[in-house]
Amino acid sequence: MNATTLVNGALEGGLYALVALGLSLVFGVLRLINLAHGVLVIGAAYAALELFELFRLGPFAALPIVIVVAAVFGYLLQRLMLTNLLLKGPEAGIVGTFGLAVLGEAAFAAAFTSNGVSLQSSLATSSFKIGGVTLEMVLVTACAIAVACAGALQFGLKRTRAGSVLRAAAKDPSTAELMGINVRLVFALTVALAAALAAVGGVLYGVSTGFAPTSDTSLLLIAVAVVVVGGVGNITGTLVAGLAMGLVQAISVSVFGGGYADFTVYVLFFVVLIARPKGLFGQGAL
Amino acid sequence: MATTALSRAPESVAPALPLRRRGIAALGALVLAGAACLALGEVGGAGVLSLGTTLFAYVALAQAWNILGGFSGQMSLGVGAFVGTSAYTMALTMTRLGWSWLPGMVAGMAVAGSLSALLAFPLLRLKGDYFAVGTLAATLALDAWFDNWSFVNKSMGVSVPIQAVPGQTEMYVIGLVVALFAVGSAIVMRWSTFGVRLLAIREDDLAARLLGVNVSGYRLVVMVVSGMLIGLAGGVFALSLVSFVPDGMFAMSWTIEALVMVVIGGMGTVIGPIVGAVAVYYGITTELANFPTLSLFFEGGLLLVIVRFVPGGLWPFVVRTARRSLEWCGTAIRSARATRPPSS
Amino acid sequence: MSVMTVRRATRVIFAGSLFALLAAGIGTITAASSGASTRASTRSITIGASLPLTGPLGGLGSDQEIGYRAEVNDVNRAGGIKIGGSKYKINLTILNNASTATTASNQARALVTRDGAIALLGGATPTISVPQADVATLLHVPFVTTNNPDDAFGSANAKGWKYAWDVFFKEETQAKTVAKWANVCPSNKKVALFNDTEKDGTFERPLYEAAVKADGDRVVGTYTFPPPTTTFSSFITSAKAAGAQIVIGQMLPTAGIALVKQMKSLGFHPDVVILAKAANAENWWKGLGSLATGSGMELTWSPAAHYPGTPQILKTWGKKLSVDTLASAVPDFGAAQVLLQAISRAGSTSAAKVNAAIAKTNGMFAVGHVKFLKNHTAVTRYLVGQWTHGKVVQVYPPVPGVKTECPMAGLR
Numbered sequence A: 001m002n003a004t005t006l007v008n009g010a011l012e013g014g015l016y017a018l019v020a021l022g023l024s025l026v027f028g029v030l031r032l033i034n035l036a037h038g039v040l041v042i043g044a045a046y047a048a049l050e051l052f053e054l055f056r057l058g059p060f061a062a063l064p065i066v067i068v069v070a071a072v073f074g075y076l077l078q079r080l081m082l083t084n085l086l087l088k089g090p091e092a093g094i095v096g097t098f099g100l101a102v103l104g105e106a107a108f109a110a111a112f113t114s115n116g117v118s119l120q121s122s123l124a125t126s127s128f129k130i131g132g133v134t135l136e137m138v139l140v141t142a143c144a145i146a147v148a149c150a151g152a153l154q155f156g157l158k159r160t161r162a163g164s165v166l167r168a169a170a171k172d173p174s175t176a177e178l179m180g181i182n183v184r185l186v187f188a189l190t191v192a193l194a195a196a197l198a199a200v201g202g203v204l205y206g207v208s209t210g211f212a213p214t215s216d217t218s219l220l221l222i223a224v225a226v227v228v229v230g231g232v233g234n235i236t237g238t239l240v241a242g243l244a245m246g247l248v249q250a251i252s253v254s255v256f257g258g259g260y261a262d263f264t265v266y267v268l269f270f271v272v273l274i275a276r277p278k279g280l281f282g283q284g285a286l
Numbered sequence B: 001m002a003t004t005a006l007s008r009a010p011e012s013v014a015p016a017l018p019l020r021r022r023g024i025a026a027l028g029a030l031v032l033a034g035a036a037c038l039a040l041g042e043v044g045g046a047g048v049l050s051l052g053t054t055l056f057a058y059v060a061l062a063q064a065w066n067i068l069g070g071f072s073g074q075m076s077l078g079v080g081a082f083v084g085t086s087a088y089t090m091a092l093t094m095t096r097l098g099w100s101w102l103p104g105m106v107a108g109m110a111v112a113g114s115l116s117a118l119l120a121f122p123l124l125r126l127k128g129d130y131f132a133v134g135t136l137a138a139t140l141a142l143d144a145w146f147d148n149w150s151f152v153n154k155s156m157g158v159s160v161p162i163q164a165v166p167g168q169t170e171m172y173v174i175g176l177v178v179a180l181f182a183v184g185s186a187i188v189m190r191w192s193t194f195g196v197r198l199l200a201i202r203e204d205d206l207a208a209r210l211l212g213v214n215v216s217g218y219r220l221v222v223m224v225v226s227g228m229l230i231g232l233a234g235g236v237f238a239l240s241l242v243s244f245v246p247d248g249m250f251a252m253s254w255t256i257e258a259l260v261m262v263v264i265g266g267m268g269t270v271i272g273p274i275v276g277a278v279a280v281y282y283g284i285t286t287e288l289a290n291f292p293t294l295s296l297f298f299e300g301g302l303l304l305v306i307v308r309f310v311p312g313g314l315w316p317f318v319v320r321t322a323r324r325s326l327e328w329c330g331t332a333i334r335s336a337r338a339t340r341p342p343s344s
Numbered sequence C: 001m002s003v004m005t006v007r008r009a010t011r012v013i014f015a016g017s018l019f020a021l022l023a024a025g026i027g028t029i030t031a032a033s034s035g036a037s038t039r040a041s042t043r044s045i046t047i048g049a050s051l052p053l054t055g056p057l058g059g060l061g062s063d064q065e066i067g068y069r070a071e072v073n074d075v076n077r078a079g080g081i082k083i084g085g086s087k088y089k090i091n092l093t094i095l096n097n098a099s100t101a102t103t104a105s106n107q108a109r110a111l112v113t114r115d116g117a118i119a120l121l122g123g124a125t126p127t128i129s130v131p132q133a134d135v136a137t138l139l140h141v142p143f144v145t146t147n148n149p150d151d152a153f154g155s156a157n158a159k160g161w162k163y164a165w166d167v168f169f170k171e172e173t174q175a176k177t178v179a180k181w182a183n184v185c186p187s188n189k190k191v192a193l194f195n196d197t198e199k200d201g202t203f204e205r206p207l208y209e210a211a212v213k214a215d216g217d218r219v220v221g222t223y224t225f226p227p228p229t230t231t232f233s234s235f236i237t238s239a240k241a242a243g244a245q246i247v248i249g250q251m252l253p254t255a256g257i258a259l260v261k262q263m264k265s266l267g268f269h270p271d272v273v274i275l276a277k278a279a280n281a282e283n284w285w286k287g288l289g290s291l292a293t294g295s296g297m298e299l300t301w302s303p304a305a306h307y308p309g310t311p312q313i314l315k316t317w318g319k320k321l322s323v324d325t326l327a328s329a330v331p332d333f334g335a336a337q338v339l340l341q342a343i344s345r346a347g348s349t350s351a352a353k354v355n356a357a358i359a360k361t362n363g364m365f366a367v368g369h370v371k372f373l374k375n376h377t378a379v380t381r382y383l384v385g386q387w388t389h390g391k392v393v394q395v396y397p398p399v400p401g402v403k404t405e406c407p408m409a410g411l412r
Helices: A003-030 A037-055 A059-086 A090-112 A137-159 A161-171 A173-178 A183-208 A215-230 A235-256 A258-275 B019-043 B046-071 B079-096 B101-123 B129-148 B168-190 B193-203 B205-210 B215-241 B252-265 B272-290 B295-309 B314-339 C003-043 C058-077 C101-113 C126-139 C150-154 C171-182 C199-214 C233-241 C253-265 C282-292 C310-317 C323-346 C351-359
Strands: A127-130 A133-136 C044-051 C081-083 C086-096 C119-121 C143-146 C164-168 C190-196 C218-225 C246-250 C272-276 C296-299 C362-365 C368-371 C377-379 C383-388 C391-396
Touching: A003 A037, A003 A133, A003 A137, A003 A161, A003 A183, A003 A215, A003 A235, A003 C233, A037 A059, A037 A090, A037 A183, A037 A215, A059 A090, A059 A183, A059 B295, A090 A215, A090 B252, A090 B295, A127 A137, A133 A137, A137 A161, A137 A183, A137 A235, A161 A173, A161 A183, A173 A183, A183 C253, A215 A235, A215 A258, A215 B129, A235 A258, A235 C233, A258 B129, A258 C218, B019 B046, B019 B168, B019 B193, B046 B079, B046 B168, B046 B193, B046 B215, B046 B252, B046 B272, B046 C101, B079 B101, B079 B129, B079 B215, B079 B252, B101 B129, B101 B215, B129 B252, B168 B193, B168 B215, B193 B205, B193 B215, B205 B215, B215 C101, B252 B272, B252 B295, B252 B314, B272 B295, B272 B314, B272 C086, B272 C101, C044 C058, C044 C101, C044 C323, C058 C086, C058 C323, C081 C323, C086 C101, C101 C119, C101 C126, C119 C126, C119 C323, C126 C143, C126 C150, C126 C164, C126 C199, C143 C323, C150 C164, C150 C171, C150 C199, C150 C377, C164 C323, C171 C199, C171 C246, C171 C272, C171 C296, C171 C383, C171 C391, C190 C199, C190 C233, C199 C218, C199 C246, C218 C233, C233 C253, C246 C253, C253 C272, C253 C282, C272 C296, C282 C323, C282 C383, C296 C323, C296 C391, C310 C323, C323 C351, C323 C362, C323 C368, C323 C383, C323 C391
Parallel strands: C044 C086, C044 C119, C119 C143, C143 C164, C164 C377, C190 C218, C190 C246, C246 C272
Antiparallel strands: A127 A133, C081 C086, C296 C383, C362 C368, C383 C391
16 A cells, blocks of 8 residues: 555545535435436536537536536426425435436437447546655546535535525425525526536546446445435535545555455445434534 | 425325225235236236246335335335345355255345344434435445355356246246235235334324334334345346346345336335336336337336326326216216206 | 225225236237237247347447347348248347346346247347346257357356357457467566456456466456446556556456556556457547557457458448447357358257257358357457557457557557
8 A cells, every 4th residue: 555546545535526516415405315416427428528529629628518508407407307306205306316317328328329438638647746646637636626616615505695595495495485585496506506516527537537328326326425424415524525435445445455445435334324324524514 | 404395295094994804805805816817827828927927026026115115114225135135045045055946035035134134223223315325335335245255256146056946837926926925915014003003103203102102113123024025026036037146136226126116106005016016117128128229218208207297106196086087977976866857 | 885985995996907907918918929929930030139238238239239130131131041941031129138137137038938039149248148048048949149258158057058059259268368469569577457346357367367377477466346446546556566567457448448547647558458348349449549559459350360251241341330349249240140050950940959950050150160169158269459540450369461569559
């Protein structure tokens, strides 16, 4: 086990956190385990790929467009679909978002085939050294963006008027409604924001590795683990849990061998859940 | 944790007839249905036998999930854990100890039940979404463990000895018995004081506790029964699949299938999961497979349409529509009688 | 009669009618399918295949569909298959199992029992094919598959296969060929092995180890990981520190793409890289671009191997499909040839006779020479190709006029 392994492990965790932020937000505000979250992430990566093929836009030039498209999609999704499902109970939300995930996978397979693809960027293949430790550029970027997003989100939730409206809607939707808050609008904007975050995560994921139509499942599972360990709706918790997850995975791989990478993560997930159901860092802002 | 605005209204749970009589009537209907299925297997060809076997296993799987999720209100995302342990127990006892399928299946059920009891202790402390996520975590960890465990041949998987697999007709009967057993358990649970207390726990566990219901005890029993039934279904799947690997048997897809079937058919009802299993397995999975490229679009789209437009599931929808039309007929007849002048 | 009794009666009536509907539905379908098969037997025969057209194995499955359909279309265009003096059209029914074993098994059953298939063609990888072969064994239906390494398939049934046959390369051949090719390039003979924990990856790892050792190489790192893994920095750091100059592996394409990208990023540039299964289609080039230059790829077919029908295959498909897609589709074409020729030779659609005819197969097909061994597998050759400028060329066994480019240019 050397420093490069540990540092890059933690940085990979930053990517997990970035992917998990949107899930945490939706889980925390809407009480919905969004099984289509992975599809949103992968969808953003495919959108960036398409923009590259159509207009030769690099992943980071395409990113703003992808973010906007994802946010609009998230808003419409909540308005036209999820609101009605959530009124019917949590299981309808799970089945509905699972339906979306199946639909998404089918659409990606039809449009882009089932083969693995990737977003090409020089960022993915460059690195720099700090005192003998080689850092992967793309992971450093992902991690920095994750920290920035989490910080902005935390600030927005705690310090702005919009944030307090969102928190009120999350804590007690019916009272918030009575107080004149348009809960449906707030929820739709939350999903839009979550989709935008998923888009950022997706593009960086696509740059750093390969992806395929069914990559959403493993992304979703790791994101759920990160969200729960960090505390549902706890933005800072999600960030820290993501980094910790990456680090633990790197350590476990060095100690027990790569086969146990998943095992360690999921056992940790289970143990934390049992010992501290509200996550290591509690419920947090929401 | 706020669920107020978006949670559904508690259903009326008042039993109409003396519970026991309703339960006995339902069991009688079940026996008749079983006999009909048996007859169907007799007259139907190989197609019916193979389709029926899998369908029955899914009915059992969905019903087992429904008992936990629909009756006691604990959404499990860990069906794969019990399918997997049962299937593996069966394969290992059959290959290593030379057992035949019946003791193998019973052993599988027992191990799945024990796992259920073991997991119940930590998991029952969790509520709502956290329980769901906990079952998911346990399943993922088990899958990852089996992938690395050389005793179970790691990710290379195991097989049931193929010469020990019963013929198609026997498989149909085994599947049917497992399905009847699951539906029968659901009936017994639904129409008994046990079931009424479960509903009370589902709707408001604090109130139930204050009324003297042993909440954790009931939940434990339901979880173990559900685990055992999933184990039985897993045994049927193991026999029809013959060879399998951890990633297949502990897969998330078992949960999704069971959950989708129950929600589409009607959660918390006895007949809903059966309707759901038929609609999803026969209607979506089997028939749409003839359109390879479109099947996934159809599947995803149909799920959305059904959860969006048929709230509560297909079975309650059918019952509601039927009752409404009956009532309408009744009113129409009565009003016709009332308005008709006496003839003589 | 109380309201409640009415209510109960309604329920019972509806439960009853539901069962009746179900029974009627199943009955109709059975009648329809049996009708279809009786009608079919006068003019056509049905062959079934449940393939992983979507999901993680979707790339392989789609190529399989191309290969199977091509052979069936060829035969149908020539008037159909000759069985005992008269010609029959072949009706190829393909279902999508979305890369799940349970569905693959159920669909194989349905193809036989519902659609009346007289024989089955298999889906890619042992995870999909072995449960299908089990179904074929239970239902006594001839089954020919490919894209299944021989020993994993052959050993999957402890009692030995009866109705299931596999045409593909052998894991040991794979390991030995890969090791031989890796040593074509001058290097320090230090090898790092990367295998995922899927069935085939686990099977291949010890064979790779033995093969490279036999060629005088030293294994300095053995890395295993769950299939969906896409982060490799700890392995790469370790392999780099150990001074490995040869990277050999077997994993899913997404993992392979991630591995190569991260190797470049972390400044690990081995001279030889060959990742079986990962570099299996055009997407390897699409995903990696010039990074892929010089990486190795497994082939079961290549124009340079000069198997029968190569000019014709190139003429029909060469414009539409690249060599790497063909390399993956032609084995399926060959497997379908083996099955159809056996049916024709059997002169009957009886399972036992077709099965006996498959067993006697001995001749040249689109995948080279096919003759089945005791374990019901026919060993085809394993070829190594190299990616240069978005194309694959066979480099091992050596082809006159083509040289392996060393070291791997993409990572420099």
